[in-house]
Amino acid sequence: MKKNNLSLTFFLIFHLIFSTSAGSAGEVYLVIGSDTAIWEGMNVARYHCTYNPSLYTDPMRNTYSVMAPSFRADLVDSYGQPLKMTWWMMAGNIFRYATNTNIPVPNIMTLYLMKKYHGDNILANGDELTLHYHTFVWTDYDQDGQYYWNQAKTFMESRDDFNVTLAQFLLEEQVFPVSFRSGWHYMDNEWQNYLDERILPYSLHNDYPHKKTSDPEPIDNIYDWSQAPSAFVPYHPDKNNYQIPGDSPGWQVRSAHIWRARVNDYMDSVFAAAQQGKDQVACFWAHLPESDFLENLQKIDSVAHHCETKYPGVKFRYCTAIEAMQRWRKGADTTAPTLIFNDKLDGEDVYFHIESDEAIFQRQPFVAVKNIYEEYDVLECISNGEGSWQTVRPVPRNTLVKAGVTVCDTLGNQSMKFIIYLPDVAYIDNSDEGYTEEYGQWNTSASYSWGTDSRVAEIGNGDSAKASWTYSIPQSAHYNIFVQFPDISDRAEQINFRILQNDTVIDTVVFGTVLPAKQWNYISTVQAEQGSALKVEMYATGKNQTGKNLAADVLKISALVREKDIDIQEERIDFGAVSIEDTAEYALNIFNQGIQSLQVTNVRSLEGLVETDLTLSVSIPPMSAITIPLKLYVTETGTKSDSLQIFSDDPREPLITLPVTVEAKPYFHIIDNEDSNAYEEFGEWHTSVANIYGPSSRYAWLNSHPLASARFFTRLKKSGMYEIYEIVPRTVNSTDDALYEIRVNGKVEATYHVNQNEGSGNWVRIGMMYLPADTGIELWVKDSGNSTTGDVLRTDAVRFSWLENTAISQKTGGKVHSFALAQNYPNPFNPGTVIRYELPEAGNVQLTVYNALGQEVKVLVNEKQNAGEHTVTFHASSDLASGIYFYVLRAGQFEKINKMILLR
Structure with a gap:
């Protein structure tokens, strides 16, 4: 009897412990998302980039696949809820100055494309759209004359652009971040405080334990999270140290790339912590363009289910970033603030008045305006009572297009309000309802200037074709009308446009030459009345242009009319x-x-x-x-x-x-692959989407028949010793044995073997040698046929940099005042000569002798020396032939080269 009672006691104790443990387990809120950009066309060495939108528009690429409900249905959480995702959409700076004309506002193109092509699935899947921002600035921090889109040293360098980007998100796409991830995980105190006080409650860029401080240009990926918490538990950042917990109003939480989360077992540690009773918010992300993006989503889902089995009683829930933070905070409020947003006229100026029926998270509402000059501005507000604000600075009423305000409450429930002064710019594509083909034989073309295709009609002898666009005028105003054409061959030169309002012709425009492709061509400005039907007809006949093509794609109608701009x-x-x-x-x-x-x-x-x-x-x-x-x-x-x-x-x-x-x-000469008078290719070459200098670069497949080669050729203006450099785009798949030959008057004078992956994206020194002026100089790049890694041979640009003599000796009372390198004596010499130099300060000194090919002959000095005059004797060894040699003095930032002659 005692034995049975003892067994029962152990059973009850075990059951009690297990039940208590299971009942107190925390929950895992999984935030799975993407830092979402366009990589194709992005070049940090180019101020104006042109981006390829196919990541969003091509049904065969990642975006269409991940948005499909069928893909999500296989990835479910503990409650059977399919995967929800958070899309941090990259915008600002490097996109702002893009040349794309197939996007309404280039600065926010990723958000526009995501909404245009995948907006319905975003809603159906319950996803979140928000902002991802890199602090790019066009700078030359190291003052080498080469500007890049560098990562800014501080947020304040990017603040104006950040505000413009926020304003465009709000006014153009009705999106404003409540959650946020910074580019490169970069953060400083000014930026985190600005986010926490003015913009949004939830930051998810803690990248513990990582830190990177080196900054060779082009600068990127500089960050420091070495002091941050390691737990996947939200915390308030400290105002004086963004990494550690403090008393800021916003929240911060740890994040990691999905790959890193898998290889470091972060998911296991998250579930283990949850089993101890602490709810977890784990943000795991990847990049939408990555080739293994979809695979990573499937793998992280599999890891989550494995951990769910390993840690009984711990459940995980797929959430958007906002939802995860709200659930973690146990907030019951789901109602957004009710806003009142009015304009107040003061003569020709406008102020804005804002009211909220509850406390808001931001220190003041975020108010943005857009004017007819397509400028965006963020307006400061002052409080004039509880839940009431007014903008501080007036804006001219006669130039306003739109004003918007947004706030969120302390839990992150968001409200927006807008005042519309002029209608949005209308874009009518050939796939839209407003487009009609009235006659002619029209076919779909894969070429486009807008959207994903265009329509083309070939005009035969005696034939004609007509297409039209129709727009219902929302407001009486003047409207500019533009058209864009795809880049197809044999486009019609003689094109007629008729503009009708309610079937009455109000303007006719005739063009007699081919209009430029992929840019907005101005047609006319018309006065149109609200409610009327504005129709633009485009037609062409075969007269004098038989066999030509009339192409129809997109029409732009804009009320943002200004007299001079x-x-x-x-x-x-x-x-x-x-x-x-x-x-x-x-x-x-x-x-x-x-x-x-x-x-x-x-x-x-x-x-x-x-x-x-x-x-x-x-x-x-x-x-x-x-x-x-x-x-x-x-x-x-x-x-x-x-x-x-x-x-x-x-x-x-x-x-x-x-x-x-x-x-x-000092004198240098650069040759680019685009310089047709100084660059020539042999074998089969291709244009690469990657480039670092100039508009393009070139590549050839290794081990082709014949082996590929290319030559850069020129005549230099100065004789002297030159350092020779090459640059190719940043790469990991190039040859590790590119053969570079230097030819003078057709004769090979030097050869170098270069791994094109090492230092790619920057100028890489090939070698140094003496080159004469006004003489044929060639630099050949060849597939050696001996590569052990890589797939391609690349070319982009080469540079010849003349080594200048800059020092002048100055002595007063025996004291050395500057660096100097004297001519050797005797010269010519055989076999010995004395070299004298002067140092105005102590420091590390190197004196080296080179032959005419730039090859090192002997290091004469390599040590720290005191200020003053120094001499050293160079004895030419018996194996050195007669000829020209060079000796180079390097001391701190000083460098000088002199020539000497060995005469046997």
């Missing part, structure tokens, strides 16, 4: 690295986005550094552009700066001042 894309003019004693050129394009002619009356350089041969003043017709050719000539090395002033009769900006920068370097 000077538009310069550049914020600064950067000549980059310029060779002294060479003339550098720059083409400055000035656009007139107005409907009246714009007069550019003068262009002048304040310091006289920049000149133009164009006779001014000059008139720019409506919706047109001119190119101002700028020239610069420098004779001294160093960083130069100037300011270029452009004067016009623009009523808003009669004077625009652009900073001018140039890094004048």
Whole structure:
């Protein structure tokens, strides 16, 4: 009896412990998402990039696959809920200045494309759309003359662009972040405080334990989370140290790439912590363009289910970022604030008044406006009572297009309100209901300037074709009308446009030459009345153009009409690295986005550094552009700066001042693969989507028959010792044994074997050798046939950098005041000679002898030396042949080279 009672006691105790443990287990809230960009076309060495949108538009690529409900149905949580995802959409800076004309607002193209092509599935899947922002700035931090889209040193360098991006998200796509992930996981105190006080409650970029501080240009992936919490548990950041817990109003939580989460068993640690009774918020992310993106989602789902089995009683729930944080906080409120948003007229100006029926998370509402010049502004607010604010600064009423306000409550429930002054720009594509083909034989073409295809009609002798676009006018106003064409061959030259309002012709426009493809071509400006049907007909006949093609794609109708509007894309003019004693050129394009002619009356350089041969003043017709050719000539090395002033009769900006920068370097010469008069290929070559210098790069498959090669050829202006460099795009699949040959007057003078993967994306030194002026110089790049890794041989650009002699000896009273390297004595010599040099300060010194091929002969000095005069004797060994040799002194930032002659 006692034995049975003892067994029963053990059973009851075990059951009690197990039940208590199971009952107190925490829950795992899994946030699975993507830092979502477009990589194809992105080039940090190019200010204006052009992006390929096919990641979102091609049904065979990742976006269509991951959005399919059938894919999600196989990935379910403990409750049978299919995977929900959070899409942190990259925007800002490097996208802002894109050349894409197939997107309404390039700066926010990823968000636009995601909503346009996948908006329905975003809603059906319960996904979250929000912001991902990298602090790119166009800078030359190391002052080498090469600008990049570098990661900013601080958030404040990017704050204005960040605000513009937020305003565009709100006003153009009605999206505003409540959760956020920073690009590269970068964060500083100013940025985290700005997020926590002004923008949003939930940050998910804690990347514990990682830290990276090295910053060679182009700079990216600089971050520090070494002090942050390791747990996947939200916390308030400290205002003085964003990494650690503190008293900021916002929340922060740890995140990790899905691959890293798998290989480091982060999921296991999350479930183990949850079994101890602590709810977890685990953010695991990847990049939508990654080839293994879908596989990673399936694997992380499998790992979650494995952990669910391993830790009985712990359940996991797929959540969006906002939902996960709200569930973790046990918030019951799901009602967003009720907003009142009114404009208050004060003469010609407008102020905005905002009211909320409950406390909001932000210190003040986020208010943004857009004007007819397509400028976006964020307005500061002041409180004028509980739950009531007014904007501080007025905006002109007659230029307003739209105003918007957004807030969220302390739990993250969001509200928005808008005031519309002018209708949104309308884009009518050939796939939209407003497009009609009235006659002609039309076929679908895979070429497009908008959307994913276009329509094309071949015009035969005696034939004609007509297409039209129809738009219901939402508001009485003036409207600009533009058209865009795909880049197809044999387009019709003679095209007629008729513009009708309620079937009455109000304008006719005839074009007699082929209009440019993939850019907005201005047709007309019309006054149209609210409720009327505006129809634009386009037609062409076969007369004098039999066999030509009439292409129809997209029409743009915009009420953002201005009389004169000077538009310069550049914020600064950067000549980059310029060779002294060479003339550098720059083409400055000035656009007139107005409907009246714009007069550019003068262009002048304040310091006289920049000149133009164009006779001014000059008139720019409506919706047109001119190119101002700028020239610069420098004779001294160093960083130069100037300011270029452009004067016009623009009523808003009669004077625009652009900073001018140039890094004048000792003589150098660059040859790009685009230079048809200095570059030639042999074998089968292809244009690469990757590039780092100029608009393109080239590649050839290894071990082709015949083996691929290319040559860069030129005549240099100066004789002397040259360092020779090559640059190819950042790569991991290039040859590890590219053969570079230097030929002088057709004779091979030096050969080098280069692993093209090492240092790719930057200038890589091939070698150094003496090259004569006004002589045929060739640099060959060849497939050696001996590669052990890689698939391709690449070319992009090469650079010949002349090594300048810069030192002048100055002595006063026996004291050395500058670096100097004297001519050796005797010279010519055999076999010995004395080299004298002077050091104004102590430091590490290296004195090296090279032959004419740039090969090292002997290191004479390599040590720390005191200031003063020094001498060293060089004895030529018996195996050195007669000829020219060079000796180079390097001390700190000083470098000088002299020539000497060995005469046997």
